[in-house]
Amino acid sequence: MAPLRPLDPERFGPREAKHLLLRAGFGGSPAQLRQLVNWGLAASVERLLDMDGAHGTPPPRADEFASDIITALDEAGRMQLREARRNQNEDALDRFRMRRQQMQRQDRQQIKLMQQWWLTRMIETTRPLEEKMTLFWHGHFATSYRTTENSYHMFLQNQLFRTHALGRFSTLLAGIVHDPAMLRYLNNHQNRKQDPNENLARELMELFSLGDGHYSERDIQEGARALTGYSFEGDSFAFNAQAHDSGHKKILGRGGPFDGDDFVRVILEQPACAEFICRKLYRFFVSGVSEDGFVTAQMARTLRSSQYALQPVLRELFLSEHFYSDAAVAQRIKSPVELVVGAIRSLETPVRDLGVLADAIEVMGQDLFYPPNVAGWPGERAWINTSTLYARQNILTFLLAGIGPFAKPRHARMRFDTQAYANRLQHNVVDDAMLDHLLSLDPDPAQRQAIGEARSLQDKLLLITAMPAYQLC
Amino acid sequence: MHETRAWTRRRFLQDGLVLASAAATLPLFLQRSAFALAPSGAPGTPDERVLVVVQLSGGNDGLNTVIPFGQNAYYNARRGIAIAQSETHVLDRQHGIGLHPAMGDLKSLYDDGLLGIVQGVGYPNPDRSHFTSMDVWHTASTESRRAGWLGRYFDAQCAGSPRNDATQLVASPLSGVALGRRAPLAMEGKQYQPIAFEDPRLLAWAGGAQNADLADAYGHMLPQAPASDDESPDAFLTRTALDAQVSSEAIRAAVANRPGASYPRSPLGQQLAMVASMVHAELPTRVYYVSMSGFDTHAAQGGAAGQHANLLRRFAEAIRAFYSDLRAMGQDGRVLTMVFSEFGRRVAQNASNGTDHGAAAPMFLLGPMVRAGVLSEHPSLTDLDDGDLKFRVDFRSVYATVLDTWLKADANAVLGQRFVRAQVLRRG
Incomplete structure (x- = not known):
């Protein structure tokens, strides 16, 4: 018996429609629930999975928020600052301090606006699953403004999650090691050949892809070497060749002169990766109480055979009997x-x-x-x-x-x-x-x-x- | 004395049950609430002991709080904000240490033998970010993903308790009470979740204030207490809701008794007034958490008078009122207070007559059980670590003593590491 046996379409009634919208979205109005019942199971699920922005809520624009609140000093400014430090010119240092504090005040205003903007999207969107998955990835690749202190970087990361919300996990994982907010959050801008910082390498495997027990401390050290020089300049990824360690590394049983992208590729070859992601999807979409190992194993098989495309996994799940069973209904606490x-x-x-x-x-x-x-x-x-x-x-x-x-x-x-x-x-x-x-x-x-x-x-x-x-x- | 208290606590349990008026129709609720409010300590733990943590947020300038007037380097580094010896409340003439002039109230506690000052407290490789350093103090760890140190203490208490059965019964929800918008990380355990509130009136369903019928009907919205082996989310929520009702009624009843002493109107004063009322009501709370913000004095912090002086005065006034109140109620002997800030500030002032983020700073411990006095040597003002004081005492040494000497917990297990015990308490 397949653990994700399809639900008999005849059994898709108001309760099932309500459950589907609660989990794949944020719940539905009475009219929306009737609409889903009229469409039937298959059409409702396809409608939810459809991420085509051509109709409905438009995607956010790049200029939705100001990108120039937090700016680095130009060359002349950097020289002045160095000079002031050398001469212990407290008045000059004070001006730099004031400039920074003013930028940060303005930026904290923008992150507040961004919270409200995202809430509005979730309230108004015609593609609730897109925002739901964006929220899922925000919790999965958790990055805090408290550390990044750059609201536009948070916006860019939010957009990364939205763009690939239901795309390929492989693309998203590769994207996150190029993402300025994440690189800052886990200190990878300080990860240099001479002085490696293992923070990103560790979390990349432990929390983002494989889970504890599927790698060694040695893999972390070697992975950190692969990620050296992965940094950012302004709002973009920047590869700092001088800080990069181009030597031979051995990660998860593979050897080569790996860089960060190779490291991600080696991770994605591990069977544990699809299993880890599917267990997390299961907790988010199905049950916060107990996991059905047969179900997550089948989800992981689907994810691997689709080369990490997420849509087939969620389609199979939302069409399944298990998803509408007592193992799932009312088994999660609303965030x-x-x-x-x-x-x-x-x-x-x-x-x-x-x-x-x-x-x-x-x-x-x-x-x-x-x-x-x-x-x-x-x-x-x-x-x-x-x-x-x-x-x-x-x-x-x-x-x-x-x-x-x-x-x-x-x-x-x-x-x-x-x-x-x-x-x-x-x-x-x-x-x-x-x-x-x-x-x-x-x-x-x-x-x-x-x-x-x-x-x-x-x-x-x-x-x-x-x-x-x-x-x- | 101890006997009297035990009796009072039993009486409280009875009162607590009467307060939960809906209980009459819910027999299981009765059992459950008695459970919830039962003192949560492991056998042998002195139940009457309370720890109050006071957090000074923003990084208090330790050097202008406990002032090393005996060192010229202090005056050289702080030409715009240094405080003259004659203005300080001298604590230790020999070593040249005095309290900030605005802290007369703290000095009187010192004179009464109720104040211990640990100088130069910090941790290795100090972080100068407010958030990161605060997390280090809250988790007692430099690893970013640990639960709070007090949360781990509550978790461990529960693990050692015979009541730790399959129903997820953790320490009483009232074990940790934080005054503030959100519970501090320090109190969040892996299992244990503290209660946090700014105003006890918020611990109530607003619908009940609409009309009496609605308040009455609300009682019926909580179903019968679920069977103890029911681990469904619904059962969990129902149990938590029942607990919440009992705990919040207990808190509201406790703080409705306004204190005897007069407290300053400052937020810290009001928070401590509520803590004193809850202590007096003998809630089964082991740890209270209060905080005061505004210590991030980058500019125009002033010297003997001004911005920083006002902060210290408000702090000292509130603390003194708290201990006057506790003493008047005969409760001071069971309340240890510990005061910290996430870091001190740099030795040298900046051009704005303020100070920037630094490292080591003093901690205060208050209560009749503390070793009163200036307890450790002041760090050197010339042998610095990148412009900052080098720490002499790891703050976790203080936590360790508080945990095992005062709270009778296994400090090594809670802290996950063995720290030298700071000799800051007089008795066990």
Whole structure:
């Protein structure tokens, strides 16, 4: 029996459509769910996998953000700085310090705008899987602005993830060792022949491609040599031939005068690579609780036979019975971004205030462009504690009614038309329809009764979104 | 004394259960909350002991805090911001050490034998980035991917506890409480997640404030406590939600009792006032975490008066109010306070009459259990490491003593390495 046996298309109903949109996107409005059911399983999955930017949300423009906030000193400036240091000219040094601080202030403003811009894309996009995968890669190749301190580099990296969101993992892995933000984050600009820095070489294998136990310390040292001289200038990759060690290296059983691109190629030859990526995709798309080894093994076979193209793997997964089974449904905890974007997309609430949403997402532990470390967000149960649970409930009171600790008085004046939402459900028994639409688990009788007795549609929605089950997807 | 406290804690448990009014209809919830609030220590651990960590964010200028007025090099390096001996609160005339003039409140704690000052604290190959260095202090490690040191302590406590069964019961959610927007990395364990809040009113569902019916109905949104062997995400969320309700009610009830002492209106003062209330309410909290920011004084930091002086005054006022309050409540004996900053600042000032990121700096320890006094030698101001003081005491030596002498934990296991114990506490 194939572990990813296809789902009988006849069994693709509203629940399956809802599950598909929760996982392959950020949830769906009642109309979107009906649309998917009408299309049927195969057409719905193809529509989600279609990354053709010709229709729908246009790709970001290169000039979406200013690229010239953080600028290096020109030759004359560098000479002046050296001079000032030599002469201990504190006044001159002070001017350089002021210049730097001013650039950084301006750049921190831009990274805030970038958070809101990305949230807006996730809320509005007609290709939700593209943004979902971009978010996946951001967590996988975790890079923090805290260290890079260059918002445009973060934008370029974000674009790298979006461009290859569903492309080839091999291209993405090669891209990441040319990516200025990553090279800065893992100190590879300081990785020189005379003084190697192993940071990128280690994480490239441990966290980005193979996982612990599939390489030796020796492979890290040799890999670091291969990556020497991989640096950046301005916003572009720069190969510093003088810093590069062009000697013979032995990595993962292969030998040669490898550079960083060869190192990536040698990694991709390892069977462990596809398995590692597929286990991570499984945790992201299927279940945060337990892994089905047969399923991930089949995903890895598909990924290898497609030469690392990701689309066939996700197609097979989204069409499978396993994906819609009890092993998957309600087995993940929504990330803060999924919670917020999902609420807006499914309920069609007003956005109210992007700054507040970005802030709340930070309080809930998923500050975009600031993952906690190179391992990314641990996710699942680590999202939940006493404080974040209340924050999660209260960002819903904010979206639904403009009230709660995240709200200012003006937010309450933006009305969310709950009756219009109820009408969109097109169902005689509104309570049941809301519970079906918003939860992946059946409520118990006491919960159902309390919802039934609530006075208004708004009260019902406040209660449903305060249920523990609402945190699941 | 100890007996009285144990009794009080039992009473608290009963009170805590009464507070959770919805509990009457949820028998399992009762059991669960008793569990959640039970003191979390391993056998033999003195449950009454509390550690308060005070973080001074931004890199406090240690040299203008504990001032080496005996060294000419200090005055040569800091012509615009140095503080004259006559203005300092002299601590050690022989070695030429005094406290900043704005820290009279700290000096009085020193005179009462409640303050220990560890000079020249740092770590090898210091990093001058706020974030990186803060991470080093929080994880007690230079490897970037470790959990927080206090988080590991909570994790280890739980691992040694007989309650560590399959239901993922970790240390009480109240074991670590941080005052602030988000929990500090220091308190985040691999399993343990601390509670963090700026304002205890935020630890509540905002819908409940809309109308009484809604507040009532909310009680029904939490289903029956799931079976203890149910490990599904739904069961996990339900348990956490039940715990959250009990913990947040306990916290809100505790801080509703305003302190006896008068606290300054500064954020640190308000945070410490809440900590004192929670200590007094005998919550089962072992570690509280508070912080104060603004110490990144690159320009116009001032000397005896000015920006840095104001920061130090606000700090000292808050700390003194805290210990006055604790003493008045008879709680000072169980509260050890540890103060740190992510780094000190360079020995030489800059042209803006400020100071740039440096390395070693003093730490403060407070409470009747500390070895009072100036505890180690001041680092040399002439034998420098690239313009910075060389550290004399690894901060992890201080952590190690706090962990094993005060919290009775296995410091070597928590820190993952053996550090010499800094002799900073008087009794075990």
